[in-house]
Amino acid sequence: MFGYPSLVERLAGIGKSRLLIREPCTHHQWTFVLATDWKGFPEWKAIEFHVSTSPQGAAILERLDLSDREMKAKNQERKQMALW
Numbered sequence: 305m306f307g308y309p310s311l312v313e314r315l316a317g318i319g320k321s322r323l324l325i326r327e328p329c330t331h332h333q334w335t336f337v338l339a340t341d342w343k344g345f346p347e348w349k350a351i352e353f354h355v356s357t358s359p360q361g362a363a364i365l366e367r368l369d370l371s372d373r374e375m376k377a378k379n380q381e382r383k384q385m386a387l388w
Contacts, residue, residue: 311369327352
């Protein structure tokens with residue numbers, strides 16, 4: 305949108321088969337992403353890491369990838385789709 309890759313595009317560019325993302329912290333939304341090809345890598349749910357393909361991980365990535373305006377537009381679109 306602004307001439308540079310989004311967070312999701314950058315993470316996809318790493319080329320790893322498995323991404324674990326931590327629940328963001330503080331109002332600055334600090335987070336950690338672990339990228340690996342090891343299928344048996346633990347999720348570490350006790351310290352709030354989630355696989356990016358899980359519902360929790362996908363929600364975290366979406367929240368960090370979209371601006372407030374983009375998120376509102378997407379939620380509005382979802383509401384309209386639910387009416388059909």
